[in-house]
Each structure stands twice: as structure tokens, then as C-alpha cells.
Amino acid sequence: MVRPTTRSVLALCAAGAVAATGVAVATNYDYGRDRSDALRAEISSRTPKNVILFVGDGMGDSEVTLARYYAKGAAGRLNMDRLPFRGSSIHYVLSPGPGPDYAPNYVGDSAPTATAWSTGKRTVDGRLSQGPSSALNVPGSNDGYRTFMEIARDRGKATGNVSTAEITDATPAGPSAHISQRACQGPNDARKTCPSETKESGGLGSIAEQQADQGFDVVLGGGRARYAQPLLAGGTTTVFDYARAKGYTQQPATADDLANVTSLRNGKVLGLFTNSNMTTEYAPLQARSKTWQDANPGFDPQKDAGSPETSCVQTNRPANEPSLSMMTSKAIQLLSRNRNGFVLQVEGASIDKRDHAADVCGQIGETVAMDDALGVALAYQRRNPDTLIIVTADHAHTSQMINAGQVPASLAAFATLKTVDGAPIRVMYGTATEEGASHGHTGAQVPVWAIGPQAANIQGTIDQTDIFGVLNGLRPARGHGWWTRPAYGK
């Protein structure tokens, strides 16, 4: 784990990354003026030609607010904040059972939540775009779990899947694989965990193999080690080889390689840039509990867990790994050549992973990085207003912003940072079962924003499965109004 040194922090401060500025008593942007007409002008019921879905993994309202305050300041705004429509997404999943109805599980993992928007249907923890039946591989268990990316491909649209995680991780696997266990990422993994679902057993194979079979045009992220696994136990042909045979003849492995890919005419693109997850933009800064701090007298809050003078070191990613913005930009460049339009999913994966780890800088940096990638897409959308952009999260997460003078009890980890306002912000992580253990997901409704044709459909309180319909393009209304829609109440 790379730790920021006092010197590196001070160098950053000297470079002007942290400016001590105050805020005014009133900062209203356009005090007292109505903007009803401006919102009305953003509503369009046309069918979008292109759709870009951004998923901030674990990016609840708390994570968004932390990133905004840290990187943009109290009066600053993220790109997410620019989107005209905003709703909340309810993301419960199912508990295992005999069906046909299932008890809800209010706090799920990234596999069933990815399934929800990918297929319009819910499933159980760990499962990807496959039904919740407790019997695995029963006939028809994938019935009706067709994904928006499969639908778009079959409609002749170009398709792309981008993530900072292993590309075989749950969120990018949602639209690209059907399997009972998210752990079955490569052939070796599947032989161990899903033996009845391997290709040898007559199944669809591991997530990596299924992704090669899907043939989506641009696939970018981490996870080389999964694709380097042999198709057959003890064999030498890897998933990389298999994918090449399936048309993925462009396989960039560095940022420079990716920059040199200029067209899909030379083949589909499978660009995996790290063996596991990609490196975070900001260096880690580990939140620690009061108990841990007291038990570690050598603990230096300046560099180890934050103090009101600590900033994040923002230069952690090696130059040979592309940023999420670079991957997003390249994907749009390649996919937008298609006359029928394109569908692209972009995941900021390590917001979740660093939240689990109580790594406050890692989490904030990944949120900002996804927001920067959104900025790339928004620039494209302004020039191509037939593009729908949706931004959401799969589930909420642990991190909370507490009063900068407050010390949470006992084993809750916390760290304090200095924001661009020059003011202290304290972040707390309290859901782990013990010091150093992984913190957990939380169940609060998560934000969903949108701009472009049919963007108004994410408005209000929606179910995560409703996003599926919007991704596919909606049919005309049946004429009922906001109030008379049928499903409110039980």
C-alpha cells in the first residue's frame, strides 16, 4: 500500500491543490429567478440513439457529498450536479427461497443489483443475470434475464463495457454474463466454484468466456489474470486466445496501446491494463479507530489517518494505466462511428472497494475520477443531444461525514482531511465487525441522475429495475398522468 509522506503532502499543498478560502454568507447561483422553463426544455420523449450508463459502485449520497466537499468545496459542484433530472433508486434484492415470490433482502451485493438494471429483474446475492431459483441451472433459469447490452447489440448498436475493476467483476459482468456465482470470473475459478456451469459441463462457461462470446465491441478495464487462465484445466489456450479467435484482435495492455487504437475496423477491442483491479487515482489514506490509534503510539495522524491539515496524494496511478476518463473517451470515440448508435456502461468500481477498506482518499479519488469521466461523456452529449446519459450507484455504503470535532466510539475508524475550502472534514466508517475488517454495504436509496432523451423517466423514486426499461428506450406513454400511475402503495 502506498502511503503519502508528509513531504508529498506538503509538496501538494505548495502546488496549490489546497487553497484556504472561505465561503460567503449567501452563494445562491441565481437568486430568486425561476428555472421552470429551463427544466421543461430538457424534457424529450424521443427515443435515444446512444445510451451511456455510469455506475459508481457503492456511491451513495454520502459518498457523493464527501467527494464534492473535498475536491470542489462547499460551494463547488460535480459534473453529476449538472444533470437536470434526479431521482432515487431503491435497490433491494431477493433472499433465496422456493419462489415464485421471495422475501426481500434490503442490503444486497453488487451482483443482484447489477442484474436489476441489466435485466429489469431481481435475483439473490452473488448471482448475475440469472433467476433466483434455489436450484441451480434449472431449465429456464436465464429466461427473461436478457440484458440491455445484449438487446442493444442485437438491434445493431455498438456496445461497450468499461470498468476500473477486473472486467469480470460483478458490475461489468451484470450486462455481459449469466452465472450463479460472481466468483466464477475465469475458467479456473468456474471449475472450482461453479463446476456445473463450465463449458466442459455444457454450461455457458466462466464470466470471461461468456464475455468473449458476447462480442461487445469495446471492453476495457482490469482483470488480465482472469483472461490468462486456461480454457481447459492444465491447457495452454487462454481466454485471451479464445477472445482473439472470437474477433477481439485488438488487445491493448497499456495506456499508450489504447491511444493507438483508432478504429473498430481492425477488430473488437479487449483492453485489460492490470492483472487485478486498476490502481486508484489517489494514494490510500487509512482511517483508524481511536482504539487503534491509542494502541499504536508511533501512529502519525499527519500521514497515517489524516488530520485537519492532511490532503490526499493525487498521483497514485501509474502512467501506463489509462484513467477512467481516457477509457471512456476512447470507448465513445470508437463506438460513436456506428450509424445505429451505441450503448456503453462505465463503472467507477473502487469507490466501493476503498469504502470497504476505510480508505478515505482512495474512495474520494475514485468518485472524482468517475465524475471526470462523466465530464467527457457530457461534452459528447452536448454535441450529440440524441444521447441519453444516466448516472447511478448499485447500492449505498458505509462512509459518513461527522462533525470534525467528534470522536466516534471505540472501533469505528475515522480520518480527517483538509478540503479545497481549507476546512476540516471528518469521515467515519463504522459497520465492520472488527478493526481492519471490511466495512459493509448499506441500504439507503441511491442517487440516479440523467440528461438527454427520456431522461425524465429516472425522476422521483424509482425501482432499480426501472432503469432497465430506460436503457432500452421506452414506448410512448399510455396517457395517464403523474398522479394516476398505478403502482404507488402496496
Added chain:
Amino acid sequence: MVRPTTRSVLALCAAGAVAATGVAVATNYDYGRDRSDALRAEISSRTPKNVILFVGDGMGDSEVTLARYYAKGAAGRLNMDRLPFRGSSIHYVLSPGPGPDYAPNYVGDSAPTATAWSTGKRTVDGRLSQGPSSALNVPGSNDGYRTFMEIARDRGKATGNVSTAEITDATPAGPSAHISQRACQGPNDARKTCPSETKESGGLGSIAEQQADQGFDVVLGGGRARYAQPLLAGGTTTVFDYARAKGYTQQPATADDLANVTSLRNGKVLGLFTNSNMTTEYAPLQARSKTWQDANPGFDPQKDAGSPETSCVQTNRPANEPSLSMMTSKAIQLLSRNRNGFVLQVEGASIDKRDHAADVCGQIGETVAMDDALGVALAYQRRNPDTLIIVTADHAHTSQMINAGQVPASLAAFATLKTVDGAPIRVMYGTATEEGASHGHTGAQVPVWAIGPQAANIQGTIDQTDIFGVLNGLRPARGHGWWTRPAYGK
């Protein structure tokens, strides 16, 4: 504290309050249909005649989701969810300083946050609708901190202020008082804490006295003890007497008294129904830490801290206290007779107070109670579409929904309840400094919903001070669109 007994819980279950039902794999309300036109039809740039502001104190997205799942189920919806427009409100306040700019304090209390929407300006913790200068009572310290309710009154609108807290508590005091310390609720309190701001000292007096001077037409809530304090030290004339002389000739003290108030022709209405805060709708259910549970072998999770079979006892409020719905209904009934329209603030106060106390049932019941009161207002709004309703929170709070099988470390309190779906939900409180201490506010952006004329202005990411402008009625747009508004970025 009233504790639910096993018998009372079982009686409730038998009465059908908890029905074990499952959820379907897909519950989309109107699968695949566009509702752009329905949203467009909700946009109106007319100036609202009537404005009703609901404030759920401490009601962040986590608190909303908990109440929805518990009381309505995974596929159920609250009245809040029916509102067509939804934004997020950023609610930082100011740290003390010399000015003119101030360092932001990202996690404030209810006084400066109430000041933000009441006056359109920020201030420091503890202060109400008064400037942040570190010198108290400097000339002009209230300049520019005119409240929306004062503005409405002076425009000839009827005005109302309703809360389940003491009516002199910070949130109802926001639009009705200007004072340096929220603790100065009655004359005795002010003599102790704000001696330079009493009427004897030439100041505006305590919050209760200022409320009598303001002359808002309908004032309903708790806090009799503050109004029973003597105007002068050792005197016998109380604030009740003073208010009567100021025109508050109707002073109901019970739900029956309130029902018998039928018109403002007989005088303004000051209805205070409890000495302190009003009683919560649901009986308390105290979340407890694993450490506490282990140290208390007599601990019965069934009745003391929740288990997967525990439900909330929903019959805690005595019949002589009106519910928030009853107070809201009566306020609307009385105020709506005014030809110039009315402005009404309604607070669900004890969402926050029970969140501080890790009382999971108390918190949920108060959220549902405020949502029920919103239902009363929505019914009025449907018949009177020139009414703008805004629903928001002042700040976020501690409670988090975690996986029902997870035991958070050490001193974090948790409790598990059975929802109307028949499924377990686990709620955790982890920000207190020690077992049993008060949990703290959190800084996540909070929801804001609206319906009615100019409701579209709460859309997207807004500053809490922006709500002030919407409450007053906005002037026509200056013609720029959503994208070109000036204040994004720093």
C-alpha cells in the same frame, strides 16, 4: 420510557400490522412506458398562492428508506415518493470567524440549517436567523436575515408554524425568531444564556416572546413550559399571557380543544399540547451494542433491542395530544380561508431526536407520521393546485441500514425489526462517543421534493439557501438554460 412488551408486540402481529408477504422478481409499475409528458405537465412557472414546507428533522435518504421499507415494504411507496420533482440539498453552515467570508462547517446543527431556508443566508451553529459575526448584537446583525414567514405575513398571507417539538426549538424558531443562541427559548432561558438579548436589555427577547410578537396566525406544537415562564424575573405574567394580549386569544391545550377551533375570526391560535416535545407515535425501541448486550445477560432482544420477529408498537401517543396530521389538517383548514393565500411550515421534529437516541421505532414512526401529514397536504394540493408543497430535511443523521446478519464492531448500537414484508431489517447507530451517548448529525446531502407551481426549482443539486427563494415565489427567468447557469464550479 415506554417499552413494548412481548404481549403488546404479539398483539400487534395478530392485528395484522405485520404480514409476511414476499416480493416478485419484477415489480415495475409501468414497464417500458415513457412518462416525459407526465413530468412536463407538472411544470408550472406561475407564482404559487399557497406554500407548505415540510421539514423532517434529520431525515436523510437513509431515514427515508428505513421508514419506507419498515412501514410500506420493499415495493411500497411513501407520500414523499409521489412528488414529481426531487433534488438534493447541500446544507453546510459557517464556522465562527471575523468575516466577511467564513470557513464552512460541513456538519451543522438545526439552528443554522433552519436559518438557511428561512432567510436565504448561512450562519454559525446555534444561531437563528442572525448573522455569523463573532460579536453578538452588533448593529445590523439581523440585516438581511428576514424570514420567508415574515415576508409572507407582510404580503398579507396567512401564516402557520407547526412542529412536534417544543415550538421554540430550533427548526420552528428559524422562520420566527432572531437570536444568537437556540437555547434561549423562554424568558428565563434567555436571562441565563442570552442576557444581552432579553427585552429588559433592549433586545428582541426570548424565542417564545418573539413568536408572540411575530403574530403568525396558527402556532401548534409542544413547549408549554417555555411559554409558562414569566416575562420578568420573579413575575407572574407569562408568555401565554403576553401572547393573549398580542391576539392569541385561542389557546387550545388538547386534541379536543384543537378540534373545536374552527376559525381565525375568534383570534390567532397558539396551541401547545405538551410541556416539552410531543410524544412519539411509536413506542421507543432502543438499539444496543454487542458489548452492552453481552454485559447484560438479562437482555431480551425480543422486547429490548429488536429481533427478526420484533415490530414497533404503534400506539404510543396519548389521545389528548393531536397527531402531526391533525395539526396539519387544522392549520390548512384555518389558513386557507385567507384570500391572499398562506404559508405554512410543518416539522416532523423527533425523527432527529430519536435518531440521536438510537431509538429505531421512535425514529421510524415519526418519519411515517410526517409522511402521513404530507398526505393531508397533498390531498389539499390536488384540490388547490395553486399550492406549492416542498418536503426536505435540515441535515442528515446517523442511522444506517446494514445487512441483517452483520454485527457491527463493539460499541455501535443496532436493532433488528420485521418489516411489513415479513423480512428482517437491521438498523445501526455508530457515531456516538460512548454507549448511550447521543449520536450525531451527518453531512450527506438531503432529499428535497416538491409539487405545484415553481416546484421544478428544487430539481437537481441545490443549496439549502436556494429554498428561501422558492418559498417566496420566484421572479421570471432571465432566459438562460440549464447548462449556462453561472454558478457551477468554483
